[in-house]
Structures are given as C-alpha cells and as structure tokens.
Amino acid sequence: MATDPTNLESIFVEGWPPAEWRDLHVMLAVSGGADSVAMLRTAIEIKQRVGGAGRLFVAHLIHGIRPVDAAADAAWLDALCRGLDVPLEIGNADVPALATSQGNGLEAAARHARYEFLRETAQRNGARFVAVAHTADDQIETVLQRLIRGTGLAGIAGMPRRRPLSPAVLLVRPLIGVRRRDVRRYLEAIGQDFRTDTTNADPRFTRNRLRQELLPLLRTDFNLEVDTALLRLAQQADETQQLIAELAEKLFCRAVTISNNQIRIDCPPLADEPLLLVREACKLAWSAVGWPRQNMGFDQWQQLGTLVTSPAGVDTLNLPASVRAKRSGQQVKISQNTQTT
Numbered sequence: 160m161a162t163d164p165t166n167l168e169s170i171f172v173e174g175w176p177p178a179e180w181r182d183l184h185v186m187l188a189v190s191g192g193a194d195s196v197a198m199l200r201t202a203i204e205i206k207q208r209v210g211g212a213g214r215l216f217v218a219h220l221i222h223g224i225r226p227v228d229a230a231a232d233a234a235w236l237d238a239l240c241r242g243l244d245v246p247l248e249i250g251n252a253d254v255p256a257l258a259t260s261q262g263n264g265l266e267a268a269a270r271h272a273r274y275e276f277l278r279e280t281a282q283r284n285g286a287r288f289v290a291v292a293h294t295a296d297d298q299i300e301t302v303l304q305r306l307i308r309g310t311g312l313a314g315i316a317g318m319p320r321r322r323p324l325s326p327a328v329l330l331v332r333p334l335i336g337v338r339r340r341d342v343r344r345y346l347e348a349i350g351q352d353f354r355t356d357t358t359n360a361d362p363r364f365t366r367n368r369l370r371q372e373l374l375p376l377l378r379t380d381f382n383l384e385v386d387t388a389l390l391r392l393a394q395q396a397d398e399t400q401q402l403i404a405e406l407a408e409k410l411f412c413r414a415v416t417i418s419n420n421q422i423r424i425d426c427p428p429l430a431d432e433p434l435l436l437v438r439e440a441c442k443l444a445w446s447a448v449g450w451p452r453q454n455m456g457f458d459q460w461q462q463l464g465t466l467v468t469s470p471a472g473v474d475t476l477n478l479p480a481s482v483r484a485k486r487s488g489q490q491v492k493i494s495q496n497t498q499t500t
Contacts, residue, residue: 278328407443
C-alpha cells in the first residue's frame, strides 16, 4: 500500500503498465470525487511522460439522484478537464426510475446505469480501456458486504483488477492497491481539490453503513487489522478462483459443445471430477450462450452438476430463465424455451 503520496504514480504504473495502453484510447470514469480525480491527474502525468498514439478521454454520468449538486459537479469537472485539455463526455440517467422498474434497489440501478454508459461511451469513442477509480478501501467494503449477504469463493475475491465490459472494451482498476487515505494525501500534495458526493454519507445505502458504522466497530472492538485481513482473504480467494477457473475451462473444452443456442454436455469425462469444477464448467457453458445467471443460485448449480455427474436420480431439471436440462444416457442437453422468456 502507498504511504508516500508521491508514490501513487509508481503504484499506478506497477498495477497497469503504460506499455499496455499508451498506444490505445483510454476512457477514464471520473465522478469528481477524490479517488477518480486522483486517477485522472495520475493518468495525465503518466501519459505526458510515456507518450504514445492513444488518447485519454473522461466520462461522467449524472445519475438523476441529486439534480442541483450533480449539475454543479458536472460544471466543476468540465472546468477541470478544460484546464487539463482532456475531452469530457457527460451522460444522463434516471436512476430512481430504473430502480423502480428493475426492482433491485437504487445502488444496483446506479451501478448498472454507470457501466452501461461507460461501455457505450468507450465503444463509440474507440476506447479499448475504461479505467475506474476503485481503491483498496472499496475492495474491503465490497468483500465485507458480500460476506454478510452470503457469497461463494468468487465473491470473496472481491473486485478483479480487470474484467471485460464487452468483447472490445476492458475495464481496469489501476488504484485497487491504494488506500483512500493515500489518495487524499496525493491530492493535497499536488494542490488539487475535488467534489464531495453527499449521498456517500446517506445511511440508507448499505455500503455507507458498512463504511461508517460496521468497519469502525470491527476495528475498535474485534480486530484492529481487520482491513488487512479482508484484503488478504480477497487475494487468497482470487488466487484460488483463478486456479479453479483454469481447471474448469479445461473441462469445458473437453466435454461441452455449444450449438444453436443449446448446450450439450458429454457426461463421462466429468463423472469422476470434483463437483466444484463441474459446476464451474456449467457456468462457463451458461455464459457462452448468453443466458442470465442472476437467478441461478448455489442450489441450482449444484443440481445441474449432480445431473451431469450422477446417472441416478432425476433426469430433468427446470431452471431459471426458462431453461430446461435433460439427461439422456451419457449426455445432458440444456436448452431455453424462448417463447416464454
């Protein structure tokens, strides 16, 4: 972790080497808060030093939650980007309306709208990368939130350093190894101000209560080093999950065939494999045909894995998203009834 604010650039470079992006366009997601402004200033400094054919762009989404403050934030960011000579694109979303229609709450609707905006904006501008400013503190809060809600190994691993937003766009988190306090020190050192989002103190949001109430309690009453413990747990879970993913990919290639939006699984190659790996291979197959996984919980994946590995028991499963899995002899065929979706 950074302890000297002047080290922020070196941590950024170590986590995301400029050789990967200097000749490609990069979209920086900037809210105006401390973390994203620090990422913007750091990326510009590095870009000026390393050069390259790629360009930096800034994307900012107005969520429709706090109209007056949001307009002021956008105007402030516009002035900052003009001063730094970086193009800025501002988008608008009605997150409260999305939350009502989607039924997943305001936080989930805001996250969905934000990533859709970033993906679309990056693709339209030909950006290969979208950089977001999640820090190690965001990782700590994410892991703790997932533990409380109930999660598997992949969830404990927290937010990955990078993940695809689309086949053409990769999301990266260059500050994921930096503590929030060091971001503030960096901004203070370079004399850069930032905006404060008042919703970050709103106790209606679960993450805010974790940050303001639960984590301080854990530090004072249970474990002073709970932050370090959660980060270490995430790292170990990520390493384990990567190994599992590699093994599951091999099983997928050996036993799964995708054709006409249908999955066919040859059961014999998987019969003696650990059920954990079979479940993960089934998840890969599910994603390969583009079916939604939100309603597939542990029990459903367990049932599907058991159908593949055991010839005894049920031979047919009705799964979420109108998906039906049927075992016939040594094969399991999985298909979706599109007429009812």
